[in-house]
Amino acid sequence: MFKRKNVENHSEMRKIQYSGKSSFTLALPKKWVINQKLKAGDQLSVTTDGTNNLILSSEKKKTYVKKQTNILLDETSEKGHIERKIIATYISGYNQIHIRSKHKRMTPQQRSIIKKLVRDKLVGTEIIEDSNLIISIQVILDPSELNIENTLRRMSVITQGMHGDIIYAIKKHDIEMCKEIIRTDDDVDRFGLYVIRQLRFSLENDNSLELANSVDKIYCLGYRMIAKSLERIADHASLMGQQLMSLNKPLPKSILVQLDEFSEFSRGNLEKSMRALVNKDYKLADKVVTTCLEAPKKELKILNSDFKMTKDQDACVVSILEHIRRVSDYSADIGEVVLNLTIDENLKKQ
Missing domain, CATH: 1.20.58.220 (Phosphate transport system protein phou homolog 2; domain 2)
Known part of the structure; x- marks a missing residue:
């Protein structure tokens, strides 16, 4: 029904088929359909991305993966180092950032720096855990909520x-x-x-x-x-x-x-x-x-x-x-x- 050519980036070349009097059809990869848990009769959204590409997606996939990471601090970690690392993880899209010390306990100064940074610089974040052992930052603002x-x-x-x-x-x-x-x-x-x-x-x-x-x-x-x-x-x-x-x-x-x-x-x-x-x-x-x-x-x-x-x-x-x-x-x-x-x-x- 279609001609397929595999390439290194897992893309495929598929032939457009003419169906009926005025319709063009394209077969979907079986593996993709199975991974999306789709079946015959389900609807797909077709979007143009502004560069003449079509993006297919199912209603089931209108979500995004929430990432989390850990940051380990030394006793000597200074203000600039701490702020730059937290900001970099925030910008990179992490939703939970867990900050710990390599020596079990963070200093009062380090905890103060982190809490001030969250309050003053990071939109849509809350501290959900705060102790000498760990400070956890949660991004509570969904990316679809603020244009x-x-x-x-x-x-x-x-x-x-x-x-x-x-x-x-x-x-x-x-x-x-x-x-x-x-x-x-x-x-x-x-x-x-x-x-x-x-x-x-x-x-x-x-x-x-x-x-x-x-x-x-x-x-x-x-x-x-x-x-x-x-x-x-x-x-x-x-x-x-x-x-x-x-x-x-x-x-x-x-x-x-x-x-x-x-x-x-x-x-x-x-x-x-x-x-x-x-x-x-x-x-x-x-x-x-x-x-x-x-x-x-x-x-x-x-x-x-x-x-x-x-x-x-x-x-x-x-x-x-x-x-x-x-x-x-x-x-x-x-x-x-x-x-x-x-x-x-x-x-x-x-």
């Missing part, structure tokens, strides 16, 4: 809020608000790690397209680049907060208006680039990239203005302007990613 685009949008909203708040803090010389902005940067980092975890899940699971809110593999690289850009934009708000905290005197009012206008320009570019992403809008993304090219000119115009400031104030303004301009730079990067993701549809509409 990646919504996560990116949430990162964008938080980031735009940080930049709006830092301008207010500069106007009022509000040190407490600066501290809050610096703390908020952790929230963006948390969502960034979650995006990486979700993207890896989509790439590793053959049936991920059959799960609700999963990501088409063709978008994975673009989403990773966007998440990184949003993290960088948040970092610039945090850096402005740190810089303002070291400034003894408030900036003169004459410069504040221009800083506010420049920040509003860059924040607008970020908002539009994310709107282009959500709506898959090629034209808007192209417009954002063009508009962002004006940012260096606006920065230079303010730098060339004549303001009476101390050396510390002048250095602070130069740094703040660079941070604000970088928001537009990263917004242009996001816009370019959207252009790359939507070019096929745009060409079809020409």
